[in-house]
Amino acid sequence: MKWTKMLIQTLRDDPQDAEIDSHKLLVRASLVKKLSGGLYTFLPLGLRTFRKVENIIREELDRAGALEVVMPILQPAELWKQSGRWEAMGPNMFKLRDRAEKPYALGPTAEEEVTDLVKSIVSSYRQLPVTVYQFQWKFRDEIRPRFGLMRSKEFMMKDAYSFDVSMEAADASYKAMYDAYVRIFARCGLKAYPVEADTGDIGGKFSHEFHVLADAGEDGIAFCPCCGYAANLEKAERKVAAVAGDPCPAYEEVHTPNAKTIDQVSAFMGVPGSAFVKSLIYSADGEPVMVCVPGDRDVNEVKLKHFLEAGKLELADYEMVLAASGANAGSVGPVKPAKAGLRIVADMSLKGATGRIVGANKDDYHLKNVDMARDTTIAEADYADLVIAQAGDICPRCGKPMDLKRGIEVGHVFKLGTKYTDAFKAVYKNDQLQESVMVMGCYGIGVSRTVQAVIEQSHDRDGIIWPAGVAPFQVVIDLLDPADESVAKVALELESALESAGVDVLVDDRADRPGVKFKDADLIGFPVRVVVGAKGLANGGVEVKRRDQDKSHMKIVPVAEAVAAIKALLA
Numbered sequence: 001m002k003w004t005k006m007l008i009q010t011l012r013d014d015p016q017d018a019e020i021d022s023h024k025l026l027v028r029a030s031l032v033k034k035l036s037g038g039l040y041t042f043l044p045l046g047l048r049t050f051r052k053v054e055n056i057i058r059e060e061l062d063r064a065g066a067l068e069v070v071m072p073i074l075q076p077a078e079l080w081k082q083s084g085r086w087e088a089m090g091p092n093m094f095k096l097r098d099r100a101e102k103p104y105a106l107g108p109t110a111e112e113e114v115t116d117l118v119k120s121i122v123s124s125y126r127q128l129p130v131t132v133y134q135f136q137w138k139f140r141d142e143i144r145p146r147f148g149l150m151r152s153k154e155f156m157m158k159d160a161y162s163f164d165v166s167m168e169a170a171d172a173s174y175k176a177m178y179d180a181y182v183r184i185f186a187r188c189g190l191k192a193y194p195v196e197a198d199t200g201d202i203g204g205k206f207s208h209e210f211h212v213l214a215d216a217g218e219d220g221i222a223f224c225p226c227c228g229y230a231a232n233l234e235k236a237e238r239k240v241a242a243v244a245g246d247p248c249p250a251y252e253e254v255h256t257p258n259a260k261t262i263d264q265v266s267a268f269m270g271v272p273g274s275a276f277v278k279s280l281i282y283s284a285d286g287e288p289v290m291v292c293v294p295g296d297r298d299v300n301e302v303k304l305k306h307f308l309e310a311g312k313l314e315l316a317d318y319e320m321v322l323a324a325s326g327a328n329a330g331s332v333g334p335v336k337p338a339k340a341g342l343r344i345v346a347d348m349s350l351k352g353a354t355g356r357i358v359g360a361n362k363d364d365y366h367l368k369n370v371d372m373a374r375d376t377t378i379a380e381a382d383y384a385d386l387v388i389a390q391a392g393d394i395c396p397r398c399g400k401p402m403d404l405k406r407g408i409e410v411g412h413v414f415k416l417g418t419k420y421t422d423a424f425k426a427v428y429k430n431d432q433l434q435e436s437v438m439v440m441g442c443y444g445i446g447v448s449r450t451v452q453a454v455i456e457q458s459h460d461r462d463g464i465i466w467p468a469g470v471a472p473f474q475v476v477i478d479l480l481d482p483a484d485e486s487v488a489k490v491a492l493e494l495e496s497a498l499e500s501a502g503v504d505v506l507v508d509d510r511a512d513r514p515g516v517k518f519k520d521a522d523l524i525g526f527p528v529r530v531v532v533g534a535k536g537l538a539n540g541g542v543e544v545k546r547r548d549q550d551k552s553h554m555k556i557v558p559v560a561e562a563v564a565a566i567k568a569l570l571a
């Protein structure tokens with residue numbers, strides 16, 4: 001393939017709306033072109049990588065026994081109403097009507113569609129298990145599209161769905177997809193970590209996100225360098241040692257005028273935030289509950305919701321806070337709240353704590369010298385792990401301190417249970433002809449996002465460094481003297497020899513200066529660069545170099561040995 005025929009437009013400057021390196025490079029290397037906020041065209045170069053990623057995914061899913069289908073993007077509203085998600089999806093879902101005023105959604109996902117499909121075909125246990133998948137554009141009405149393909153309005157997802165006869169059988173389908181994902185990301189040249197994620201109502205360990213660690217990642221991950229435990233911040237547990245606080249004198253009131261937040265009271269009293277107990281009133285299914293955590297930590301609402309077994313959990317409104325505690329939000333505390341019998345739950349690290357400062361349940365007052373056991377009515381069983389994990393917290397598996405990392409989520413495997421199959425009455429008959437509901441799993445990979453994650457993980461200041469398996473072209477031949485027929489002939493013969501050997505190659509046949517070609521080759525990031533010029537040929541051959549090595553590794557190889565040398569560099 002010739003550069004001049006590829007519709008390539010590299011840019012020297014970063015696009016103005018790009019905040020992270022991979023977004024800048026996607027645009028500058030002419031892989032994508034922005035149409036409007038959150039909408040991108042894949043240009044020929046970018047589409048080549050996109051297709052390679054897609055094919056790796058397809059090969060591995062086929063190998064795992066999954067079946068490819070393509071379902072409509074335009075999905076009738078009835079399906080979404082049947083699962084209850086027509087409302088629940090909120091403004092993130094694009095909704096539209098046809099000329100007969102019939103409502104539709106542009107699919108953000110396809111659990112409803114696929115459950116309806118499988119239900120209409122499968123009726124016997126003999127047809128199970130079955131896993132179907134598709135590559136399809138998905139839509140999300142992002143408030144603020146950003147980071148290029150990471151958070152766009154339209155994106156390519158591979159979504160897969162498994163259907164099984166039982167929860168146990170569904171575990172096997174889950175495992176098969178999990179293993180396929182490990183192989184897929186490895187083949188894409190990505191170091192992607194399976195990270196435990198919250199399972200909602202399913203429980204157990206059956207939800208993993210696959211994350212590429214990157215400083216630009218949007219998600220926080222607790223990561224144990226010692227044993228490899230990794231969990232997203234919603235899920236991440238921590239081990240908390242029991243506190244044996246020193247005895248403290250009886251608590252007393254402190255006047256703290258105009259100090260509402262922990263930071264303000266902490267500055268006013270001249271003590272660190274960790275000396276405080278932060279107390280919040282939540283409404284759990286309409287009932288007030290007080291939640292106490294150390295002053296320098298934040299409540300993990302997902303953990304709290306599970307602990308309280310609440311269907312709906314939200315911060316209480318002003319009236320509920322006042323009625324429950326007797327004060328406004330800044331002065332709430334666990335000692336003698338206004339509402340008799342108010343349930344108070346607390347983070348495990350406060351068990352046995354003494355000498356703490358808490359809100360006095362009286363506006364503009366705090367209490368100091370509070371002994372949590374002596375002065376509050378918190379039940380033994382109401383101490384639990386309720387805060388968001390942070391760096392230095394103790395790993396729940398091995399007991400060593402954990403790190404906090406940033407990650408880009410590229411895939412997700414999730415055991416759904418019967419949420420959708422119940423809603424759609426997707427049943428099968430067993431060998432006794434008794435009906436049971438099928439058990440589902442769902443498995444996504446953001447294809448366009450994966451392309452960008454590879455760049456985020458593999459680049460330097462000059463540009464992208466593509467892993468050979470997903471590069472737009474594995475080799476670029478910089479033809480330095482295109483007007484010189486004998487030189488051009490060498491380049492073109494090398495191109496066809498490489499193609500015959502199964503290597504894809506782009507010949508930079510532009511009439512530009514060598515410096516321009518080298519810069520662009522580094523920017524786009526072809527794994528191997530070959531320089532063919534009159535000077536080099538006079539010196540004995542062509543220059544070859546890998547993108548991830550510096551100039552000192554450049555070698556001159558005779559033309560006759562070039563194909564073997566290039567293949568060795570790619571291996």
Ligand SMILES: [Zn+2]
Nearest residue numbers: 224227395398
């Ligand atoms: Zn560990």
